[in-house]
Amino acid sequence: MKFKFTFLTLALLALAGFTASAQTDTTTYRLVLKQELVNKAGKNVMGMTINGQIPGPTLRFNEGDYAVIYVKNEMDEETSIHWHGLLLPNFYDGVPYLNTPPIMPGETQKYEYPIRQSGTYWYHSHTMLQEQSGVYGSFVIEPEENTLDYDKDLVMVLSDWTNEKPHSVLRFLKRGTEWYTIKKGTATPLNQVIARGALGAQLNFWKQRMEGADIADIYYPAFLVNGSSSQEYPDFNPGEKVRLRIINGAASTSFWMTFGGESPTLVSADGLDVVPVAHNKTFIAIAETYDFIVTIPQNGKIEFRATALDGSGTASAFLGSGEVLPAPVVPKPDKIAMMQQMARMDMRMGAPALKFRPKKDEPEKMMENWGMKMDKEMEMEGMDGMGQSKMEKDSKMEKMSGMDMYSEYNYDYLKSPEKTTYPKDTPVKEILLNLTGNMQRYIWSMNGIPLSETDKIKIKESEVTRITLNNLTMMHHPMHLHGHFFRVINENGEYSPLKHTVNVPPMQQVTIEFYGDEYGDWFFHCHILYHLMGGMDRVFSYDTPRDPRLKGYPVSKLIHETNLYYTWGLADVASHLTEINLVSSNIRNQFNLNAEYGWNKNMEAELTYERYLYDYFRVFAGVNVENEQENSLDEISPTAVAGIRFFTPYMFNLDVRIDNELRPQIGIAREIMIFPRTLVFGVFEYQADFGWVNDLNEENPAGNINYKEEITWSAGLEYFLSKNISLMGSYDNRFGAGGGLSIRF
Numbered sequence: 076m077k078f079k080f081t082f083l084t085l086a087l088l089a090l091a092g093f094t095a096s097a098q099t100d101t102t103t104y105r106l107v108l109k110q111e112l113v114n115k116a117g118k119n120v121m122g123m124t125i126n127g128q129i130p131g132p133t134l135r136f137n138e139g140d141y142a143v144i145y146v147k148n149e150m151d152e153e154t155s156i157h158w159h160g161l162l163l164p165n166f167y168d169g170v171p172y173l174n175t176p177p178i179m180p181g182e183t184q185k186y187e188y189p190i191r192q193s194g195t196y197w198y199h200s201h202t203m204l205q206e207q208s209g210v211y212g213s214f215v216i217e218p219e220e221n222t223l224d225y226d227k228d229l230v231m232v233l234s235d236w237t238n239e240k241p242h243s244v245l246r247f248l249k250r251g252t253e254w255y256t257i258k259k260g261t262a263t264p265l266n267q268v269i270a271r272g273a274l275g276a277q278l279n280f281w282k283q284r285m286e287g288a289d290i291a292d293i294y295y296p297a298f299l300v301n302g303s304s305s306q307e308y309p310d311f312n313p314g315e316k317v318r319l320r321i322i323n324g325a326a327s328t329s330f331w332m333t334f335g336g337e338s339p340t341l342v343s344a345d346g347l348d349v350v351p352v353a354h355n356k357t358f359i360a361i362a363e364t365y366d367f368i369v370t371i372p373q374n375g376k377i378e379f380r381a382t383a384l385d386g387s388g389t390a391s392a393f394l395g396s397g398e399v400l401p402a403p404v405v406p407k408p409d410k411i412a413m414m415q416q417m418a419r420m421d422m423r424m425g426a427p428a429l430k431f432r433p434k435k436d437e438p439e440k441m442m443e444n445w446g447m448k449m450d451k452e453m454e455m456e457g458m459d460g461m462g463q464s465k466m467e468k469d470s471k472m473e474k475m476s477g478m479d480m481y482s483e484y485n486y487d488y489l490k491s492p493e494k495t496t497y498p499k500d501t502p503v504k505e506i507l508l509n510l511t512g513n514m515q516r517y518i519w520s521m522n523g524i525p526l527s528e529t530d531k532i533k534i535k536e537s538e539v540t541r542i543t544l545n546n547l548t549m550m551h552h553p554m555h556l557h558g559h560f561f562r563v564i565n566e567n568g569e570y571s572p573l574k575h576t577v578n579v580p581p582m583q584q585v586t587i588e589f590y591g592d593e594y595g596d597w598f599f600h601c602h603i604l605y606h607l608m609g610g611m612d613r614v615f616s617y618d619t620p621r622d623p624r625l626k627g628y629p630v631s632k633l634i635h636e637t638n639l640y641y642t643w644g645l646a647d648v649a650s651h652l653t654e655i656n657l658v659s660s661n662i663r664n665q666f667n668l669n670a671e672y673g674w675n676k677n678m679e680a681e682l683t684y685e686r687y688l689y690d691y692f693r694v695f696a697g698v699n700v701e702n703e704q705e706n707s708l709d710e711i712s713p714t715a716v717a718g719i720r721f722f723t724p725y726m727f728n729l730d731v732r733i734d735n736e737l738r739p740q741i742g743i744a745r746e747i748m749i750f751p752r753t754l755v756f757g758v759f760e761y762q763a764d765f766g767w768v769n770d771l772n773e774e775n776p777a778g779n780i781n782y783k784e785e786i787t788w789s790a791g792l793e794y795f796l797s798k799n800i801s802l803m804g805s806y807d808n809r810f811g812a813g814g815g816l817s818i819r820f
């Protein structure tokens with residue numbers, strides 16, 4: 076697999092037109108990507124392998140090498156490989172359509188670049204959701220001069236595995252059901268909220284259109300270390316020092332890492348050395364890498380454990396032999412307690428993921444209006460005087476402790492061995508990026524603007540770009556910048572560490588800065604694969620000419636991939652009615668088809684197109700068809716309808732409309748999970764006819780009516796049996812009472 080070229084072969088290659096400099100060694104690898112049946116979580120499913128394995132092989136280099144890597148695509152779809160954390164020529168960064176042409180089926184792409192750094196890195200596909208299917212592997216570079224004391228090293232690639240097709244995972248997230256949280260046991264139904272005395276906090280969340288404190292979105296049947304949920308490494312001998320090179324290659328899972336036995340020594344982060352520190356429980360965000368040195372004990376084997384952030388699963392590796400020295404157990408986070416704590420803090424949640432006017436970028440205003448009210452907190456601090464009552468002090472303390480909730484995620488334990496500051500007189504450009512998202516619609520953005528609605532962010536050479544990342548969502552976002560290392564400003568000041576990926580905890584702020592010494596366009600995005608695909612991305616551009624080799628590969632293709640239409644449906648088959656509901660939706664536009672038919676010969680069908688002006692407000696127009704006379708299909712009348720739909724505080728769906736006979740109608744709908752797996756739902760519609768178009772007395776010549784009204788309502792229960800099937804029972808004032816199945820497809 077690996078060929079170490081001698082000077083002679085190199086000279087021969089040079090004769091053949093090979094352009095590497097003669098002083099450097101060339102290290103060559105060949106990677107072949109294939110679709111294959113794999114079994115990672117108890118089921119044979121189609122995965123994507125590199126050289127027949129998941130994760131792909133470890134590519135090892137020496138600092139100063141010249142890397143040549145051939146990537147062959149034997150799959151039936153296009154692909155790409157991005158070299159994560161590497162400093163390399165822009166053209167070889169591997170983001171298709173932005174830096175590098177995609178690798179079409181059957182094609183081989185050659186990547187070549189000098190290795191200018193050392194440490195632990197990784198590579199992965201940057202095409203759609205392929206990384207979730209297995210296209211990732213490790214990339215290790217030995218330094219020219221080794222400064223660390225250890226005997227052996229071991230690469231450990233962490234990942235998450237789903238038996239579903241990644242595309243259908245994303246489609247499922249877009250449709251917004253509770254199934255994944257039910258399956259993971261992280262749902263917080265109302266009965267549990269009430270039992271814990273957290274109804275007030277829940278109402279506070281609902282008021283801000285939030286369901287609860289989300290931690291992770293997706294259900295995974297397995298978490299993996301080097302491709303398996305449990306690994307044994309018995310060949311290490313007692314007393315040996317092992318450098319663990321840990322890479323989080325998961326698509327959407329951050330982990331807590333814990334180690335059995337003595338606390339290990341953390342020696343590097345994101346490939347670069349840090350001041351060594353004994354550190355056991357350590358957070359690893361998606362796409363980060365950490366190196367630890369452990370000493371194999373005289374008796375027993377060390378357990379290394381990665382616990383998914385939401386506590387939904389673990390993966391372990393055991394080093395050495397003998398009795399297990401278990402890793403400390405990380406308790407499952409208490410979502411209800413988190414919600415209570417957050418509700419006590421003075422902050423505004425639910426910042427929209429979409430702006431009414433996306434062309435008008437107003438990040439400061441957004442930061443002022445949403446999120447933690449830091450300034451008020453500071454003012455209170457300033458006023459701290461004699462007159463303050465105990466109660467006021469207590470409530471302040473509580474707020475402050477709430478803010479500490481995420482302190483365990485700060486990077487203060489990372490200290491660079493050298494100063495990382497830039498020369499004092501370097502000009503600084505400040506950029507504020509609020510991280511925004513909408514859980515219900517699964518849209519992710521920055522400053523309320525997804526990738527598809529924004530322009531490139533201009534970066535200047537020889538300038539420091541300082542970015543404040545202000546997270547206005549309930550989720551952690553591991554933000555990654557291609558082709559650069561940035562300083563993550565922490566309590567170590569001038570010795571703040573350099574990283575390529577930084578985690579921004581919920582409702583928190585992190586400041587990073589980097590020096591502009593590159594050219595071309597570089598991707599900056601959240602490394603949760605499903606957020607990347609949901610629009611939480613930017614292109615940083617040095618505004619230099621585009622590489623001519625990218626002709627025919629427009630960047631619009633990459634941008635379009637973050638604004639695709641996703642389509643889903645729901646069918647109710649019950650004793651009193653059948654109903655079908657189809658939705659097709661991208662970021663701004665949605666088509667809905669709904670048809671209900673009662674066995675008592677009542678029916679209603681409606682087709683509408685709607686446009687989201689921002690997250691909570693849409694305008695729509697369409698056609699509605701229903702039977703005119705009760706219990707008879709003899710007279711079926713179509714009407715044109717137009718109106719607005721509004722997602723209100725406390726999470727009601729409001730529908731206000733008028734039809735072509737100028738009959739206004741108002742509708743309201745809501746569903747709540749009351750018990751585990753059980754939802755209660757209700758819909759109420761009121762239509763008035765003031766006879767503005769039709770003479771209401773026509774049918775009733777003797778009468779003298781001014782208006783007619785029509786009330787439609789239904790209410791019921793849904794019980795989740797599986798991902799795609801629920802039991803349902805409802806009463807509908809048109810169709811009567813009954814029960815049956817709801818089928819999601």
Ligand SMILES: [Cu+2]
Nearest residue numbers: 552601603606
């Ligand atoms: Cu994210």
